[in-house]
Amino acid sequence: MIDQIKATTDDTRVTFGFWVYLMTDAVLFASLFATYAVLKGNTFGGPGGGELFDLPFVLVETLLLLTSSFTAGLMMLAVHARRKTQVLAWLTVTFILGLSFLAMELSEFTQLVNEGNSWSRSGFLSAFFTLVGTHGLHILSGLIWLVVLMTQIMRQGLADSVIRRLTLFSMFWHFLDVIWIFIFTIVYLMGVL
Amino acid sequence: MSVIPRSSLVTYVIGFVLSLLLTISAFMLIMNHTLSGNEAIIAIVGLAVVQLFVQLFFFLHLGRESKPYWNLSVLLFAAGVIAVIIGGSLWIMRNLDYNMMTPEETKVYMHNHEGL
Numbered sequence: 241m242i243d244q245i246k247a248t249t250d251d252t253r254v255t256f257g258f259w260v261y262l263m264t265d266a267v268l269f270a271s272l273f274a275t276y277a278v279l280k281g282n283t284f285g286g287p288g289g290g291e292l293f294d295l296p297f298v299l300v301e302t303l304l305l306l307t308s309s310f311t312a313g314l315m316m317l318a319v320h321a322r323r324k325t326q327v328l329a330w331l332t333v334t335f336i337l338g339l340s341f342l343a344m345e346l347s348e349f350t351q352l353v354n355e356g357n358s359w360s361r362s363g364f365l366s367a368f369f370t371l372v373g374t375h376g377l378h379i380l381s382g383l384i385w386l387v388v389l390m391t392q393i394m395r396q397g398l399a400d401s402v403i404r405r406l407t408l409f410s411m412f413w414h415f416l417d418v419i420w421i422f423i424f425t426i427v428y429l430m431g432v433l
Numbered sequence: 434m435s436v437i438p439r440s441s442l443v444t445y446v447i448g449f450v451l452s453l454l455l456t457i458s459a460f461m462l463i464m465n466h467t468l469s470g471n472e473a474i475i476a477i478v479g480l481a482v483v484q485l486f487v488q489l490f491f492f493l494h495l496g497r498e499s500k501p502y503w504n505l506s507v508l509l510f511a512a513g514v515i516a517v518i519i520g521g522s523l524w525i526m527r528n529l530d531y532n533m534m535t536p537e538e539t540k541v542y543m544h545n546h547e548g549l
């Protein structure tokens with residue numbers, strides 16, 4: 241039986257507002273995807289996705305991020321149960337998974353640049369770095385936000401305001417995994433076809 | 434005000450397992466060259482869209498609102514804007530590419546498409 245507990249009116253407004261923000265972020269990513277779609281063939285004689293992308297590597301990245309989205313969900317369950325230690329534990333796990341994802345992505349970018357395949361090499365690479373890099377910046381921001389939230393929990397416990405922010409963070413984090421679904425599909429999987 | 438029912442562990446586990454299956458299927462399809470060309474594209478985009486719905490429902494709890502469906506409405510509007518941006522860009526750029534071919538490109542196009 242689904243538990244029917246009302247959110248407070250204030251919280252409903254704030255979460256809805258944040259949802260609207262996420263929708264605008266989706267539109268931003270859509271424009272980056274459109275740009276990538278237009279430029280993906282413009283390799284300027286250089287390498288394309290088929291030559292550059294390492295699919296097993298991307299699969300591992302994807303699983304890390306997907307799992308972190310799952311653990312963020314588990315974190316929210318702990319919030320609903322008001323179990324502070326569990327919340328901190330799941331936040332830590334989410335952070336480690338997210339950081340691992342970012343570290344892998346950074347190593348991928350570094351290797352590309354060192355090989356001479358930076359964003360200035362071709363239109364394709366410009367679009368690639370912009371789209372995937374923007375997603376990475378969002379992940380980095382999320383990780384910073386996560387640490388700040390953990391500090392607030394340690395100082396204030398699960399105060400109402402802290403709970404509200406944790407809800408918004410989890411929405412943000414799930415959203416980033418949704419965007420990644422399309423990045424791995426359209427950029428990486430389609431890139432090698 | 435929308436009432437949002439609470440989720441349970443089962444919800445997240447189902448969402449996670451489904452997403453895992455959809456993700457791994459997509460990667461396997463491509464890495465094992467099970468499909469190629471347009472079939473592959475349709476398959477992986479289809480899997481991506483299904484995973485989108487899975488995550489929207491199980492992780493972001495989108496099916497749960499009672500009336501009025503504000504979250505859903507905003508999502509559908511954003512989807513419309515996104516369709517215009519992506520579809521419109523592709524349409525425009527295809528049109529540009531067709532109308533702005535160099536003589537060399539024209540030769541290649543005529544050979545490939547008109548048999549000249």
